[in-house]
Amino acid sequence: MNADQQASEMTTLRVVVLAGGLSHERDVSVRSGRRIAEALRGEGLEVLELDMDAALVPTLRTERPDAVFPVLHGAAGEDGAIRDLLDLLDLPYVGSAPAESRLTYDKPLAKAALRRAGIETPGSVVLPHAAFRELGAAEVLRAVEEKLNLPVVVKPAKGGSALGVSIVRDAAELPGAMVACFSYGDTALIEQYVAGTEVAISVIDIGEGPVALPPVEIVPDGAFYDYTARYTAGLTEFFTPARLAAETITAVTEAALTAHRVLGLQGLSRTDVIVQPHAGVKYLETNVAPGMTETSLLPQALEAAGLDLGATCAALVRQAISTARGVAGQ
Amino acid sequence: MTTESHGNRLDPHLARYAQRTHSMTASEIRSLFAVASRPEVVSLAGGMPNIAALSMDVVSRSVTEMLAKRGQVALQYGSGNGDPRLREQICDIVALQGITTHPDDVVVTVGSQMALDLVTRIFCDPGDVIVAEAPSYVGALGVFRAYQVGVEHVAMDEHGLEPTALRERLETLAAQGRTPKFVYTIPTFHNPAGLSQPQQRRAEILQICQSAGVLVIEDDPYGLLGFEGSIPEAIRAHDSDGVIYLGSFSKTFAAGLRVGWAVAPHGVREKLTLAAEAAVLCPPAYSQLTISTYLETQPWMDQVKTFREVYRERRDAALESLAQFMPAGTTWTRPDGGFYVWVTLPDGIDATSMLPRAVTARVAYVPGTAFYIDGQGRQNLRISYCFPTPDAIREGVRRLGGVLEEELELLNTFGTTAGPAGSAPTDQAAAPGPQTL
Numbered sequence: 001m002n003a004d005q006q007a008s009e010m011t012t013l014r015v016v017v018l019a020g021g022l023s024h025e026r027d028v029s030v031r032s033g034r035r036i037a038e039a040l041r042g043e044g045l046e047v048l049e050l051d052m053d054a055a056l057v058p059t060l061r062t063e064r065p066d067a068v069f070p071v072l073h074g075a076a077g078e079d080g081a082i083r084d085l086l087d088l089l090d091l092p093y094v095g096s097a098p099a100e101s102r103l104t105y106d107k108p109l110a111k112a113a114l115r116r117a118g119i120e121t122p123g124s125v126v127l128p129h130a131a132f133r134e135l136g137a138a139e140v141l142r143a144v145e146e147k148l149n150l151p152v153v154v155k156p157a158k159g160g161s162a163l164g165v166s167i168v169r170d171a172a173e174l175p176g177a178m179v180a181c182f183s184y185g186d187t188a189l190i191e192q193y194v195a196g197t198e199v200a201i202s203v204i205d206i207g208e209g210p211v212a213l214p215p216v217e218i219v220p221d222g223a224f225y226d227y228t229a230r231y232t233a234g235l236t237e238f239f240t241p242a243r244l245a246a247e248t249i250t251a252v253t254e255a256a257l258t259a260h261r262v263l264g265l266q267g268l269s270r271t272d273v274i275v276q277p278h279a280g281v282k283y284l285e286t287n288v289a290p291g292m293t294e295t296s297l298l299p300q301a302l303e304a305a306g307l308d309l310g311a312t313c314a315a316l317v318r319q320a321i322s323t324a325r326g327v328a329g330q
Numbered sequence: 331m332t333t334e335s336h337g338n339r340l341d342p343h344l345a346r347y348a349q350r351t352h353s354m355t356a357s358e359i360r361s362l363f364a365v366a367s368r369p370e371v372v373s374l375a376g377g378m379p380n381i382a383a384l385s386m387d388v389v390s391r392s393v394t395e396m397l398a399k400r401g402q403v404a405l406q407y408g409s410g411n412g413d414p415r416l417r418e419q420i421c422d423i424v425a426l427q428g429i430t431t432h433p434d435d436v437v438v439t440v441g442s443q444m445a446l447d448l449v450t451r452i453f454c455d456p457g458d459v460i461v462a463e464a465p466s467y468v469g470a471l472g473v474f475r476a477y478q479v480g481v482e483h484v485a486m487d488e489h490g491l492e493p494t495a496l497r498e499r500l501e502t503l504a505a506q507g508r509t510p511k512f513v514y515t516i517p518t519f520h521n522p523a524g525l526s527q528p529q530q531r532r533a534e535i536l537q538i539c540q541s542a543g544v545l546v547i548e549d550d551p552y553g554l555l556g557f558e559g560s561i562p563e564a565i566r567a568h569d570s571d572g573v574i575y576l577g578s579f580s581k582t583f584a585a586g587l588r589v590g591w592a593v594a595p596h597g598v599r600e601k602l603t604l605a606a607e608a609a610v611l612c613p614p615a616y617s618q619l620t621i622s623t624y625l626e627t628q629p630w631m632d633q634v635k636t637f638r639e640v641y642r643e644r645r646d647a648a649l650e651s652l653a654q655f656m657p658a659g660t661t662w663t664r665p666d667g668g669f670y671v672w673v674t675l676p677d678g679i680d681a682t683s684m685l686p687r688a689v690t691a692r693v694a695y696v697p698g699t700a701f702y703i704d705g706q707g708r709q710n711l712r713i714s715y716c717f718p719t720p721d722a723i724r725e726g727v728r729r730l731g732g733v734l735e736e737e738l739e740l741l742n743t744f745g746t747t748a749g750p751a752g753s754a755p756t757d758q759a760a761a762p763g764p765q766t767l
Binding site (some may be wrong): 026 | 339362
């Protein structure tokens with residue numbers, strides 16, 4: 001522990017947990033935020049819970065917390081905007097910088113970055129609503145079917161919690177899936193469906209380099225890990241660590257660490273992959289603000305690793321303060 | 331780090347839940363209502379009474395006087411069927427709608443929602459069937475679902491529940507050897523349809539039910555909130571044995587006090603009281619005595635008139651802006667009272683799939699599917715004009731018009747605006763929370 005950290009320990013750290021916002025994932029964010037706030041209070045930190053609204057900037061200016069823990073899901077929280085704002089206010093925050101958040105939040109860009117780094121990811125096309133309107137949906141969808149072959153997964157290019165996501169097994173369902181997707185965003189990522197084991201790997205960096213937590217295997221009762229399966233305890237069975245061969249555990253862990261490194265992330269991230277029998281690991285996406293609810297994956301991984309949520313979050317806060325001081329001192 | 335591999339469903343009580351609990355799940359639609367509560371969003375979803383029109387000084391005086399005179403009673407347990415004086419006052423109120431009854435036949439409940447729950451509890455076994463309008467009150471459907479009661483929807487026309495369709499449905503059920511436990515209807519300023527049954531229609535519905543030997547549950551929270559001055563006569567006014575009447579102070583005074591009532595035949599009211607005692611021992615004495623004092627000491631009917639004007643102004647704003655901003659092919663009801671306009675969207679537009687786009691545009695409504703037990707209503711939505719200011723209503727409807735234009739463009743592009751097959755929300759999870767009832 002250096003002198004700065006020791007000085008921090010002498011006074012109670014004051015942290016703003018930022019949750020809520022106006023994204024479609026507000027409800028999830030509020031629940032994640034409450035959990036983080038309680039965990040930090042349990043570690044003796046002074047916590048102020050704030051929503052993202054017109055009062056936020058004046059409150060941050062007045063309160064001048066030692067750090068901010070953004071637990072905002074969806075746009076603004078994950079697209080870099082709130083982190084840009086915190087930079088403007090010279091406030092340290094937990095997690096990744098604006099540009100890296102923006103890159104990661106854009107699933108097609110993140111996939112491309114990982115592909116360049118040698119990580120396999122399902123074949124896909126990215127199409128804005130305008131493309132269908134201008135070129136004709138029938139022709140574009142026919143080209144999609146020819147290129148990717150069904151089944152495919154249709155999802156918003158930006159977003160989380162599986163909102164607007166559909167698995168399409170029949171061409172007749174494709175238009176409806178596109179509509180559901182465009183209800184949540186203007187650009188669709190249409191990805192080849194990969195059958196296999198769904199695994200989430202969380203990565204934590206509290207100053208000693210990124211460390212992957214035990215992979216969590218996700219086995220939903222229904223067709224896929226949709227919103228209901230994510231946030232209703234009991235509808236999904238989790239295995240932590242995942243029931244995978246040792247070399248596969250290593251492979252998924254390496255994929256998550258590579259994603260964290262290639263995307264330039266800090267603090268915490270969660271990478272989702274599919275493990276195909278005999279065909280390796282396929283990268284799906286990475287989250288810079290992973291869910292922290294009672295049914296979320298990162299807290300399960302922490303528990304399996306024998307780590308306490310509060311202690312880990314407090315360490316992330318201290319690391320964010322330390323990093324900010326290091327940057328300021330350069 | 332542990333290396334033990336075991337499945338975890340994150341809820342150790344999973345095996346203990348009752349069968350009926352399994353449909354209580356998280357839902358995408360319900361989560362969107364979390365955004366609707368933010369001030370940036372014009373919520374045309376919430377059916378919340380406009381309490382701003384109620385003088386807090388008046389309420390404060392009533393509470394102060396009540397505590398001074400009857401504080402010892404107000405803070406104590408009371409009787410299971412409610413405060414005797416309040417029951418007398420309820421008799422005076424329902425008399426405005428032509429109902430003659432005795433205080434002994436009034437059971438005070440925790441909002442009329444509890445009355446609905448008690449009625450269903452004492453009459454219905456799992457698998458029983460009841461008949462309700464299509465669409466019907468989302469909170470009632472929630473109760474029926476919770477008691478595992480089948481709901482047979484009967485169509486409405488511009489005058490509410492359609493008698494011919496009702497008669498045919500009862501005959502069809504009878505032919506199947508099924509007798510519905512009751513017909514549930516909201517005859518006045520219907521939620522969500524905004525329609526009222528004319529007197530002749532009410533008589534016809536009552537006659538059909540009497541002939542078939544079927545009980546009527548008349549849910550009437552909005553009866554005093556008509557914009558045209560006259561107060562409709564209740565169905566219960568014409569049959570004290572075959573109709574159970576449910577009323578509420580939530581819309582005429584304060585929803586937060588949670589006081590409603592049932593007027594029931596004496597045998598039924600005994601059962602209701604016993605069921606109420608099992609559920610809550612007694613309705614809250616504090617709330618009951620506050621209301622009783624308010625009714626006794628304040629010109630409460632003037633307050634009702636104030637509420638009518640508040641809601642009429644908002645109704646007008648909603649109807650004017652709908653006419654201005656809705657695309658061709660959209661139709662809507664024109665309520666003469668109550669809180670709601672029922673909107674039918676152009677062919678092919680799906681209100682449920684459209685909701686995320688609406689929330690992005692900072693406007694919220696309740697999709698029509700919430701008001702049916704079986705996934706109908708995708709082409710409908712309910713607009714509540716009761717709570718926002720008239721300007722906010724206009725802005726909300728303007729935003730909704732923009733969302734619909736985008737949706738029509740999607741329809742034009744893809745030939746559909748419905749999500750993937752099978753995604754129609756038909757379970758409890760798709761219903762909005764208490765502030766959107």
